[in-house]
Amino acid sequence: MKIGLEVHVALPTETKLFCSCSTNADEPNTSICPVCLGFPGSKPMLNDAALKSALTVAKALHCKINDNTYFLRKVYFYPDLPKSYQITQLDGAIGHGGYVDISKKRIRIRRVQLEEDPAKIIREDEYSLLDFNRSGIPLNEIVTEPDIETEEELREFVNELRSILYYAGVDINKEMKTDLNISLGEERVEIKNVTGIKNLVDAERFEVKRQGELISRNQKIPKETRAYNSETLSTISSREKESDEEYGFIYEPDLASYPTGDIVIPEVVIASDVARQLSSKYGLNEATVKELVMFDRHALGLVQYGLKRSNANRVINAIELLKRHGNITISDESFGKMLSYLDKGLLLNEDAIKSLQENRQVEIEKNTVSTKEIDKAILGIVAQRQDLVREYKTNSKAFNFIVGMLLKKYKVNPKYISERLAEVLKDKA
Amino acid sequence: MKGGIEEFLKTEKFEGYYEELIVELEKLNSKLHIFSNINKGLSTGLPFSVKDNICVKDVVSTASSQMLNGYTPPFNATAIERLPKEEFGFIGKTKMDEFGFGTFGINCKDHPLNPFDDRYVTGGSSAGSAVATAVLKHHISIAESTGGSISCPAAFCGIIGFTPTYGLVSRYGLIDYASSLDKIGVMGRSSADIRYVFDKIKGSDRYDTTCVDHPISKESRKKLVIIDQLMAGVDEEIASSFDRTIGKLQNIGYYVEHKSIPFIEKTIPAYYIASMAEASTNLAKFTGFKYGLKINDFSKGYNDFFTEARNNFGLEAKRRIVLGTFVRSSSVKSKYYEKALRLRHMMINALGVILKDGFIISPTMPIKTPTVKEAEDFDPVKEYSIDSITVPPNFAGLPHISFPSDYIKGMPVGTQIVANHFNDYALLDFVERWESQFEYRFKYNVGAL
Numbered sequence: 001m002k003i004g005l006e007v008h009v010a011l012p013t014e015t016k017l018f019c020s021c022s023t024n025a026d027e028p029n030t031s032i033c034p035v036c037l038g039f040p041g042s043k044p045m046l047n048d049a050a051l052k053s054a055l056t057v058a059k060a061l062h063c064k065i066n067d068n069t070y071f072l073r074k075v076y077f078y079p080d081l082p083k084s085y086q087i088t089q090l091d092g093a094i095g096h097g098g099y100v101d102i103s104k105k106r107i108r109i110r111r112v113q114l115e116e117d118p119a120k121i122i123r124e125d126e127y128s129l130l131d132f133n134r135s136g137i138p139l140n141e142i143v144t145e146p147d148i149e150t151e152e153e154l155r156e157f158v159n160e161l162r163s164i165l166y167y168a169g170v171d172i173n174k175e176m177k178t179d180l181n182i183s184l185g186e187e188r189v190e191i192k193n194v195t196g197i198k199n200l201v202d203a204e205r206f207e208v209k210r211q212g213e214l215i216s217r218n219q220k221i222p223k224e225t226r227a228y229n230s231e232t233l234s235t236i237s238s239r240e241k242e243s244d245e246e247y248g249f250i251y252e253p254d255l256a257s258y259p260t261g262d263i264v265i266p267e268v269v270i271a272s273d274v275a276r277q278l279s280s281k282y283g284l285n286e287a288t289v290k291e292l293v294m295f296d297r298h299a300l301g302l303v304q305y306g307l308k309r310s311n312a313n314r315v316i317n318a319i320e321l322l323k324r325h326g327n328i329t330i331s332d333e334s335f336g337k338m339l340s341y342l343d344k345g346l347l348l349n350e351d352a353i354k355s356l357q358e359n360r361q362v363e364i365e366k367n368t369v370s371t372k373e374i375d376k377a378i379l380g381i382v383a384q385r386q387d388l389v390r391e392y393k394t395n396s397k398a399f400n401f402i403v404g405m406l407l408k409k410y411k412v413n414p415k416y417i418s419e420r421l422a423e424v425l426k427d428k429a
Numbered sequence: 430m431k432g433g434i435e436e437f438l439k440t441e442k443f444e445g446y447y448e449e450l451i452v453e454l455e456k457l458n459s460k461l462h463i464f465s466n467i468n469k470g471l472s473t474g475l476p477f478s479v480k481d482n483i484c485v486k487d488v489v490s491t492a493s494s495q496m497l498n499g500y501t502p503p504f505n506a507t508a509i510e511r512l513p514k515e516e517f518g519f520i521g522k523t524k525m526d527e528f529g530f531g532t533f534g535i536n537c538k539d540h541p542l543n544p545f546d547d548r549y550v551t552g553g554s555s556a557g558s559a560v561a562t563a564v565l566k567h568h569i570s571i572a573e574s575t576g577g578s579i580s581c582p583a584a585f586c587g588i589i590g591f592t593p594t595y596g597l598v599s600r601y602g603l604i605d606y607a608s609s610l611d612k613i614g615v616m617g618r619s620s621a622d623i624r625y626v627f628d629k630i631k632g633s634d635r636y637d638t639t640c641v642d643h644p645i646s647k648e649s650r651k652k653l654v655i656i657d658q659l660m661a662g663v664d665e666e667i668a669s670s671f672d673r674t675i676g677k678l679q680n681i682g683y684y685v686e687h688k689s690i691p692f693i694e695k696t697i698p699a700y701y702i703a704s705m706a707e708a709s710t711n712l713a714k715f716t717g718f719k720y721g722l723k724i725n726d727f728s729k730g731y732n733d734f735f736t737e738a739r740n741n742f743g744l745e746a747k748r749r750i751v752l753g754t755f756v757r758s759s760s761v762k763s764k765y766y767e768k769a770l771r772l773r774h775m776m777i778n779a780l781g782v783i784l785k786d787g788f789i790i791s792p793t794m795p796i797k798t799p800t801v802k803e804a805e806d807f808d809p810v811k812e813y814s815i816d817s818i819t820v821p822p823n824f825a826g827l828p829h830i831s832f833p834s835d836y837i838k839g840m841p842v843g844t845q846i847v848a849n850h851f852n853d854y855a856l857l858d859f860v861e862r863w864e865s866q867f868e869y870r871f872k873y874n875v876g877a878l
């Protein structure tokens with residue numbers, strides 16, 4: 001099986017790709033102008049911020065950056081396309097020949113290109129409505145080679161790509177639209193416009209099954225374009241043959257060719273690389289570290305800061321502790337303090353954590369408790385409540401009851417308490 | 430040159446000036462079909478007209494196409510915006526070949542007629558702009574050329590048509606024909622007037638990426654180069670008139686050299702391929718539901734809806750859309766569109782060598798002004814071939830001017846002079862020298878002091 005993707009994501013700019021309309025507007029058709037409506041006489045002007053942002057993504061995906069980047073017109077008629085052509089790229093795209101590493105292989109990136117989003121179509125029963133607020137929003141299209149071979153690789157690639165996009169400043173909570181090219185046999189089937197990640201995986205799964213069945217029945221898989229229906233979890237033929245697609249590309253004569261050499265492109269952190277390096281260097285669980293840092297630049301900052309000061313496991317525990325308290329917002333300095341308390345064998349209650357997050361003094365007497373004291377308390381309860389100790393193996397409520405008793409008194413990290421309790425009970429049993 | 434725009438603005442008090450002018454102009458307009466609309470509210474300033482494919486805020490701008498019926502742009506073209514209100518008054522939109530598609534000015538409803546003799550064509554596509562310039566004593570017109578749309582009507586109507594270097598005047602607000610070839614220029618009765626207006630409208634514009642702030646030189650040339658291939662199909666009377674013009678120029682210190690560019694004959698097909706390819710994309714936006722002509726029957730699917738709307742294009746527009754779509758389709762693109770672009774580079778290089786130390790000179794048009802009847806009988810391929818002399822400088826983005834150089838049986842004849850990129854002022858200087866020993870003739874002088 002071969003899977004290739006064309007992923008479209010909106011770039012994080014204040015204004016649209018070719019005009020100065022805002023990219024943030026709620027009321028339909030309020031962020032529009034002659035340019036993004038394609039009025040006769042209007043001309044596009046390239047948004048420098050979008051160019052820079054697209055370059056950042058391309059570089060993060062290890063692409064070779066073209067010295068000069070230029071645009072093309074892709075002509076087709078559709079009500080959402082104001083000029084009846086989309087300004088996009090192909091040769092002369094922002095970057096090409098990059099890659100994304102996933103755990104067992106390298107997925108090659110063919111091309112990263114910059115293009116304008118069409119308007120949004122809102123379909124009603126009898127008619128459709130158009131919202132041109134979306135017309136001209138800058139999109140990055142990321143085209144992979146057909147290197148993905150399993151559903152697992154698909155999931156991993158998308159996760160990895162999203163992490164890179166996140167660190168490149170892209171808002172990954174915005175809708176991601178993907179064209180999925182998938183072939184089990186000779187011919188390539190393209191499933192257009194799949195929104196979100198769940199749908200992408202479901203569409204892939206359905207298509208694998210469908211094409212697999214055709215093959216097992218010795219039937220030909222026709223080269224075609226299909227659409228995914230998220231209600232029926234299936235794909236249906238769009239009844240247009242790929243070979244019929246004729247976009248009549250020409251160079252966009254209203255725009256120049258843009259040199260990229262003088263644009264300072266920021267370095268983008270590849271969080272999974274960092275997680276891998278830290279894990280092997282400090283003997284941490286790679287999955288745990290990834291979970292923490294893939295989509296959280298603050299967490300990554302804390303990890304890197306903490307590892308210079310304390311034991312690796314303690315750093316990870318501290319971040320997980322913060323997470324359990326709702327958010328991990330904390331200054332480096334307070335985080336350093338937090339680590340030093342933990343280093344001393346003190347457990348922090350909610351007030352202590354809150355104080356740290358708000359850069360206030362921690363009242364040691366009131367808000368911390370030593371691990372030694374917890375151990376003593378555990379042993380005390382175990383001695384007093386033999387009934388619960390007998391029950392704990394068959395009745396999880398008994399175990400939770402003890403944890404609850406201790407938490408009520410100490411209000412500290414429940415993870416520590418349950419781990420210690422489990423150890424003690426194991427010894428007693 | 431004395432008596433130019435500044436002189437006019439200084440001496441004219443505008444008491445009753447426009448009342449009289451409008452009456453006369455409307456009378457002429459019903460005879461010669463110059464304007465698609467006339468602004469009757471004008472009270473001061475030099476009247477200027479605008480080719481109908483250039484947007485004037487809140488004024489219907491249709492590029493003389495049914496497809497744009499009623500299109501009222503909410504913005505001014507940059508060139509219009511830059512004309513100071515206290516000096517210039519907008520007098521009206523001038524008729525043209527639909528979207529600029531035409532050599533004779535007859536591809537529109539009630540097309541303009543030649544002011545010297547209304548049996549003859551005006552030339553196109555800036556037809557109305559040329560006629561307005563030929564009938565109004567004090568006036569300039571903001572026109573546009575893609576492949577000769579300023580030179581040709583300037584020659585047939587006996588006025589000066591200046592097409593600047595591509596990229597010197599912003600195209601923002603121009604309803605595109607072929608964006609990489611379209612140039613906004615100026616038509617007038619003297620080089621001084623044209624220079625005055627050019628200086629106001631030129632220069633970079635954030636709304637048009639292809640527009641630049643490049644220094645403009647005035648490097649004069651004594652050498653005038655005649656490219657033999659361009660003279661090949663020239664009408665005999667035009668050729669001998671051209672010889673007389675050359676003679677006059679030799680008398681004031683110019684000398685002539687002949688050069689050959691064999692592949693220049695390929696310019697016409699290459700130009701038409703490149704311009705139609707772009708035009709077919711620029712015209713794709715006209716689908717009958719956002720501006721201009723609106724179809725209000727939404728009962729059909731989108732494909733049927735826009736197909737029906739696009740029936741409202743004129744014949745020549747349809748022809749160029751179909752051919753333009755064909756030449757950029759993937760199976761033949763390398764054979765046509767891409768080859769045309771390569772030839773364009775060859776042309777720029779070949780002409781650039783010649784223009785290093787000379788101007789290129791030629792008759793503007795290879796034929797005498799045809800009558801409307803004659804022009805209607807031209808088949809498209811023959812009509813395209815009539816552009817053989819005006820297309821090369823346009824295709825290469827070179828500045829050029831057509832100026833009146835002779836009159837044959839009362840009809841004006843134009844000569845075209847071409848300079849190197851950004852040597853625009855040298856051309857205006859050249860025409861100024863010509864004017865010092867040649868007298869332009871006009872049949873009408875509406876608004877004369």
Ligand SMILES: [Zn+2]
Pocket residue numbers: 016019020021031032033034035036037136
């Ligand atoms: Zn806009």
